[in-house]
Amino acid sequence: xxxxxxxxxxxxxxAEGTNKNKRKEVEDKNYCNGLSEGKGKDACxxxxxxxxxxxxxxxxxxxxxxxxxTMQCVLLNAIADRLExxxxxxxxxxxxxxxxxxxxxxxxxxxxxxxxSGNDKCFKCPRVKNYDNxxxxxxGGSEEKLKDKINPKVEAEYNExxxxxxxxxxxxxxxxxxCK
Numbered sequence: 001x002x003x004x005x006x007x008x009x010x011x012x013x014x015a016e017g018t019n020k021n022k023r024k025e026v027e028d029k030n031y032c033n034g035l036s037e038g039k040g041k042d043a044c045x046x047x048x049x050x051x052x053x054x055x056x057x058x059x060x061x062x063x064x065x066x067x068x069x070t071m072q073c074v075l076l077n078a079i080a081d082r083l084e085x086x087x088x089x090x091x092x093x094x095x096x097x098x099x100x101x102x103x104x105x106x107x108x109x110x111x112x113x114x115x116x117s118g119n120d121k122c123f124k125c126p127r128v129k130n131y132d133n134x135x136x137x138x139x140g141g142s143e144e145k146l147k148d149k150i151n152p153k154v155e156a157e158y159n160e161x162x163x164x165x166x167x168x169x170x171x172x173x174x175x176x177x178x179c180k
Contacts (some may be wrong), residue, residue, distance in 0.1 A: 016051025
């Protein structure tokens with residue numbers, strides 16, 4: 001149960017890792033070279049920034065770091081799902097799927113350019129499109145569907161519509177970033 005209380009903190013950390021300054025840092029690293037504006041580049045930069053963020057987690061407790069990376073990987077995949085959804089305003093015309101695939105395809109480069117370089121405790125964060133059947137055992141031994149626990153928290157961030165929201169993971173911000 002305590003695990004689920006940590007999800008909002010990891011969403012916030014992922015949001016901070018995908019802000020405008022972090023996206024600019026990633027763009028300068030050329031992970032998304034070969035893609036042009038309107039051809040998936042903005043989606044690639046956003047996802048690459050998220051990947052870099054999770055690989056740059058630096059804490060002394062290896063268990064905490066592993067949990068944070070795992071959770072941010074799951075959350076990043078959930079955000080990628082939202083971007084690829086046909087309801088996202090510009091998913092087709094901006095080649096969002098191509099950009100997402102490109103970023104996940106650069107995983108080795110991103111890992112090697114981060115705190116994970118040479119770290120055997122790091123794992124590749126793959127693109128997982130369907131985690132409907134992924135279950136996690138609870139302390140009591142029962143199983144809970146990961147999707148049922150993660151999606152409501154991601155939706156809350158994604159659908160944040162207030163004028164004061166500054167989250168780069170809200171639909172409004174993502175639309176501005178990718179559909180510009």
